[in-house]
Amino acid sequence: MSTNTSTNNSFAGSGAAAGASGTILLGRILLSVIFLLSGFGKLTAIAGTAGYFGSLGLPLPMVTAIVVGLIELLGGLAILVGFQTRIVGWVMAIFTVATALVAHTGWADQMQMINFMKNLGIAGGFLVLASSGPGAYSIDAKRG
Template identity: 55%
Template sequence: MNPSTSLVPAVGRLLLALLFLLSGFGKLAAPEATMGYISMVGLPLPQIAYAVALLIELGGGILLLVGFQTRAVALVLAVFSVVTALSFHFDFGDQNQMIHFLKNIAIAGGFLQVVAFGAGSFSLDARLAADKTAAAARA
């Protein structure tokens, strides 16, 4: 694998992670507004939904960024993206909501690519796999 193609998955993870990290920090900075929005769309237990969103966006964003347990994290983030699309962007008569819905669906598609192809060579997953292979060769 040449350096440019081995770097592409890391850049892709960075771009996806940035979206979730920025969103998570935004929610962290405005908890009442976030919980109000969750309540406004009719979801139950806004405090718990807020905590889950923070965990997924910040925790998932960090794990995706460093490439640790990347396939599992990407699957969780894909499901989260679809659930948020269906929960928050369902008014297709509003063009802005339709755009946000399609954005979330496209993001989920990107995450499914990560699920299928993994984190790439610049990741903790690759480093841990290499260490495991080296340890097995020494044994």
């Protein structure tokens, strides 16, 4: 009677199978794209971003715009390459929920409700990534 040991490699957190790691990589790419583009856009149009943040009543709009832009750009990049994935996953999940609560609570507007729910879904993806780890195709896997 033979035993099947191939299932030992299917746990995404340690030595994931190629198929699972490929899927996790695709998920990381899809999660990172919106943050890379948004962070880059905020930082390259910082005055407009600060003006928008000021209109929301956020404190120190220019500083807030820089911090938010950097979180999005650097967090998106870290998720993309799989660097400190579990920690960054938690940070980005919290950031994304906070963003929903700050910018998308005008629920009488259907688009604001959709954006709020979208942010919650993205946060859920980050939490799954924080829990599962980055997979084999990542800087974290190469370092550990």
